[in-house]
Amino acid sequence: MSIVAMIGGGSWATAIIKMLSDNVAEKQIKWWMRSSSAIDHIQKFGNNPTYLSSVELDIPAENISNDINKVVEDADFIILNVPAAFLKDALKDLKPGALQGKKVVSAIKGIVPDENLIIGEFLNQFFQVNLEDILVISGPCHAEEVALEKLSYLTIASAKSENAVLFASLLNTRYIMTNISDDIFGTEYAAVLKNIYAVASGICHGVGYGDNFQAVLISNAIREIKLFVDAVHPIERDIKESAYLGDLLVTAYSQFSRNRTFGNMIGKGYTVKSAQLEMNMIAEGYYAVKCMHEINKKYNVAMPICRAVYNVLYEKKSPSKEMALLTKFLS
Ligand SMILES: NC(=O)C1=CN([C@@H]2O[C@H](COP(=O)(O)OP(=O)(O)OC[C@H]3O[C@@H](n4cnc5c(N)ncnc54)[C@H](OP(=O)(O)O)[C@@H]3O)[C@@H](O)[C@H]2O)C=CC1
Ligand SMILES: O=C(CO)COP(=O)(O)O
Numbered sequence: 001m002s003i004v005a006m007i008g009g010g011s012w013a014t015a016i017i018k019m020l021s022d023n024v025a026e027k028q029i030k031w032w033m034r035s036s037s038a039i040d041h042i043q044k045f046g047n048n049p050t051y052l053s054s055v056e057l058d059i060p061a062e063n064i065s066n067d068i069n070k071v072v073e074d075a076d077f078i079i080l081n082v083p084a085a086f087l088k089d090a091l092k093d094l095k096p097g098a099l100q101g102k103k104v105v106s107a108i109k110g111i112v113p114d115e116n117l118i119i120g121e122f123l124n125q126f127f128q129v130n131l132e133d134i135l136v137i138s139g140p141c142h143a144e145e146v147a148l149e150k151l152s153y154l155t156i157a158s159a160k161s162e163n164a165v166l167f168a169s170l171l172n173t174r175y176i177m178t179n180i181s182d183d184i185f186g187t188e189y190a191a192v193l194k195n196i197y198a199v200a201s202g203i204c205h206g207v208g209y210g211d212n213f214q215a216v217l218i219s220n221a222i223r224e225i226k227l228f229v230d231a232v233h234p235i236e237r238d239i240k241e242s243a244y245l246g247d248l249l250v251t252a253y254s255q256f257s258r259n260r261t262f263g264n265m266i267g268k269g270y271t272v273k274s275a276q277l278e279m280n281m282i283a284e285g286y287y288a289v290k291c292m293h294e295i296n297k298k299y300n301v302a303m304p305i306c307r308a309v310y311n312v313l314y315e316k317k318s319p320s321k322e323m324a325l326l327t328k329f330l331s
Contacts, residue, residue: 002027002170005071007090008081009033011051011281012107015143016079018055022173031064032071034090039064051281052147069095077103077167079137080119083282084110087119091127099127103163105135109191110284111291118188132160135167136184138191138243140250142257149175155243157181157188181243185233190225190244193306195285196292197221198251198259199266200305203312206267207320213327217305218252220330224303231299259285266312267319290314304329 004020004027006013013033020029033039041049043061065071068091072078078099082090087108104127106119115122120136123129136157145152154171156178158164168178181187197218204217225248226239239245251257262283265275272286293310296303308326311317 002077002166003030003075004028004077004079004170005030005032005075006079006081007032007068007071008079008107009035009038009048009051010082011143013079013081014048014052014055014057015141015146016081016107016137016171017057017059018052018146019171019173019176021058023170023176025170027170029059029063030071030075031059032066032068033064034066036066039066052143055147068093069098072098072102075102077105077135077170079105079107080123081107083284083287084108084112084119085282085284085287087112087122094127097128099123099129101133102129103133103135103167104129105137105167106188107137108284109138109188109195111192111288111295113287113291116291116294118185118192120184120188131184132158133163134158134184135163136187136191137171138187138247139179140242140246142250142254144256146175151175151177153177153179153242153246155179155181155187155241157184157243159184179242181241183233183235183237183243186229186235186237187243189229189232190239191247192284192288193225193228193292194221194248194251195259195283196289196306196309197224197248197285198257199263199283199285199289199313200309201252202257202260202263202265203267203309203319204263204323205260206264206269207323209323214252216330218248221252221305222248224301224305228296228299228301228303231301258283262286263309267323269319272313285309286313 120134139155141152156164
């Protein structure tokens with residue numbers, strides 16, 4: 001029997017807890033989140049008070065805790081599921097070596113700030129987790145649709161395929177299908193980048209571009225993703241697979257997308273702060289574009305859409321002027 005520990009208490013963590021609970025394989029689920037009032041609420045009422053509160057959660061009260069060491073100590077799989085900007089903070093109390101020898105699964109679609117590392121690299125360099133023990137959950141899937149049990153496909157990536165197969169067998173349900181991949185680097189980077197393109201898509205919508213232009217923007221975005229992931233990790237991959245193109249499409253077009261919603265508000269003239277306050281959820285693309293700006297200094301890939309989003313969010317350039325400039329680089 002596998003023991004699975006979830007680190008994080010937001011919408012995606014709540015959705016994955018639901019998948020793990022609905023999946024029939026025998027397992028024990030443990031759950032860490034920082035908020036003790038949320039823990040009390042879940043223990044008492046069986047739902048998360050802040051995120052996806054319609055989802056019924058049936059986890060033994062003693063398995064939910066804000067003591068991270070207690071939650072991870074006997075886990076086989078540890079799922080990291082807080083926005084990347086808060087990952088260091090979430091892991092700060094872990095005892096040295098606590099992740100070593102465990103299989104660590106990143107459900108995060110973001111980059112660790114300052115270090116400018118994707119999650120797998122961060123775990124490998126700062127927590128001595130072997131690359132073979134790192135897994136990535138990706139694919140086009142919104143927590144809100146999991147709550148509604150809408151059919152969704154996830155991609156589980158691991159350099160060691162038996163790890164991916166075993167972990168996928170803990171998630172499959174009537175409404176969750178899984179694909180297996182060995183592209184941990186490409187899967188992570190593509191997931192990070194698509195958030196930035198969804199912000200771009202939102203900005204364009206906010207300043208008044210229509211569906212015709214959105215289609216051109218997203219066609220160019222997938223080409224930027226391909227150029228970048230091929231530069232960072234050149235292996236044979238089909239960029240049209242769900243974990244790459246699918247993830248970009250759902251985020252760029254869905255009503256549930258945090259990144260698109262955030263971009264839309266920026267396009268309509270909100271400040272970053274007011275857009276963030278309004279949302280009550282985290283748009284990873286805001287943080288990611290700054291990290292990608294730094295990372296790409298090494299690779300020098302032509303990424304005009306990324307650059308335009310960076311200029312709007314960090315150089316205070318006018319969204320409408322920056323998007324008008326961007327149109328010259330698209331085809
Ligand atoms: N939502 C989705 O559909 C999907 C999300 N993802 C990825 O999952 C990851 C988690 O995102 P998601 O669940 O959507 O996030 P949410 O916006 O739903 O939740 C935010 C989480 O971040 C925590 N948090 C907020 N501020 C801080 C802080 N200052 N320090 C520490 N923790 C903080 C919150 O804790 P608290 O409640 O205590 O404030 C909460 O657990 C992201 O990388 C996202 O890209 C991937 C696929 C789908
Ligand atoms: O990664 C996600 C869906 O696959 C979540 O990000 P968005 O909410 O911006 O779409």
